[in-house]
């Protein structure tokens with residue numbers, strides 16, 4: 001949790017940060033009080049990730065906040081629903097739109113434990129979410145600055161504010177532990193294993 005007192009970013013991360021199309025190191029520039037508030041919301045997303053893990057899912061969780069209230073919360077559901085699109089963000093966005101009776105979520109913030117993939121980043125942009133806060137970076141699939149930056153693509157007509165790296169170690173440890181626990185078990189049962 002208290003993982004921010006490091007000796008700065010790794011050289012690899014520094015290189016990657018330099019290659020990002022727009023400023024994305026918001027986690028390093030955000031003020032501590034704001035970070036603490038983000039960490040409190042992220043704790044709820046982490047709770048959703050833990051619930052997903054308990055159900056045998058890859059532990060990723062997301063919440064949608066509107067007006068200081070959680071209007072939707074979900075963990076990853078791809079295995080339970082046999083649905084490759086049932087990532088935590090997509091499920092939470094759908095639930096938020098239903099709860100608010102509005103497909104436009106411009107007054108909302110989305111907190112998610114893992115950097116959104118291309119699909120989720122696309123959904124976030126389409127929903128016009130005002131702000132995205134994510135925990136762990138996803139070097140292999142993240143579209144919030146790792147593989148690319150769809151969230152803030154300059155050609156798209158909506159770009160949410162992005163804060164990265166909130167409770168990143170805790171969020172990442174969930175995934176690391178999950179996949180470490182699976183190593184050596186029965187052969188994988190298909191692409192649903194992957195995020």
Ligand SMILES: [Zn+2]
Nearest residue numbers: 087116117120
């Ligand atoms: Zn996704």
